[in-house]
Amino acid sequence: MGMDCEQTSAPQRRMAASPPDVSAQQALGLMQMRRTVRPRNMADSAPDVAQTALILEAAAHAPDHHRHGAWRIVRVPDSAREALAQAFVDALHERDEPPTPECIERARIKAFRSPLLMLMVVQTTAADGSSSLAENCTAAGCALQNMLLMATAQGLVSSLTSGGTLQSRSFRALFQLSANEYAVCFVSFASAAACALKPGPVRPDVPQYVSTLAASSTPHVH
Numbered sequence: 386m387g388m389d390c391e392q393t394s395a396p397q398r399r400m401a402a403s404p405p406d407v408s409a410q411q412a413l414g415l416m417q418m419r420r421t422v423r424p425r426n427m428a429d430s431a432p433d434v435a436q437t438a439l440i441l442e443a444a445a446h447a448p449d450h451h452r453h454g455a456w457r458i459v460r461v462p463d464s465a466r467e468a469l470a471q472a473f474v475d476a477l478h479e480r481d482e483p484p485t486p487e488c489i490e491r492a493r494i495k496a497f498r499s500p501l502l503m504l505m506v507v508q509t510t511a512a513d514g515s516s517s518l519a520e521n522c523t524a525a526g527c528a529l530q531n532m533l534l535m536a537t538a539q540g541l542v543s544s545l546t547s548g549g550t551l552q553s554r555s556f557r558a559l560f561q562l563s564a565n566e567y568a569v570c571f572v573s574f575a576s577a578a579a580c581a582l583k584p585g586p587v588r589p590d591v592p593q594y595v596s597t598l599a600a601s602s603t604p605h606v607h
């Protein structure tokens with residue numbers, strides 16, 4: 386089941402055992418504070434260099450099975466926004482229905498909304514076949530959550546955005562994705578929201594997503 390215990394050196398063991406600087410309640414508080422602020426509701430100012438560096442470093446502390454680099458992040462600087470806008474428009478033209486001028490304008494605008502914009506890309510399988518798309522997407526999700534929480538900890542706002550456009554030929558070409566790569570979602574950050582936020586979503590209660598395997602369960606094959 387791959388649940389073997391790795392050998393750790395004495396200093397590593399001591400580090401793992403020492404209490405963290407942050408309390409469990411503070412950690413939970415940070416998670417409860419994080420919420421999606423859509424790019425269209427973001428103020429037009431990006432995190433500064435130091436804040437951005439911490440967000441990017443946070444990603445490195447996520448679990449990554451086999452340490453083979455299941456994911457990578459592509460930053461989209463202001464200088465590349467026009468090219469991104471064109472890729473959004475080109476993706477519309479790849480569809481069966483010709484886009485209306487309004488659709489084209491809406492698509493273009495999306496490229497300029499997020500003050501700090503990045504794309505999360507995963508490998509569909511490891512080069513040596515040691516990991517699956519599910520594992521790689523999980524690793525990427527862990528990295529993304531680290532980034533979102535680091536943004537929240539710095540008083541920034543953030544969001545993830547996905548959609549069919551990411552799999553279009555135009556996007557794949559712009560981001561130079563290899564045949565072995567899959568664009569999961571954009572991640573956006575801004576220094577603040579542009580407007581007052583509505584109440585966030587109601588979180589599920591633990592019993593809604595947790596069950597316990599019964600010791601006497603009879604296995605059945607579907």
Ligand SMILES: Cc1cc2nc3c(=O)[nH]c(=O)nc-3n(C[C@H](O)[C@H](O)[C@H](O)COP(=O)(O)O)c2cc1C
Nearest residue numbers: 419420421422423544545546547548569570585586
């Ligand atoms: C992989 C992924 C893709 C997402 N894509 C979008 C998106 O395209 N548009 C959007 O408004 N929200 C998107 N979201 C954000 C969710 O809608 C949001 O997390 C959810 O509504 C819960 O709100 P919260 O983040 O404030 O807890 C995405 C979230 C995930 C995990």
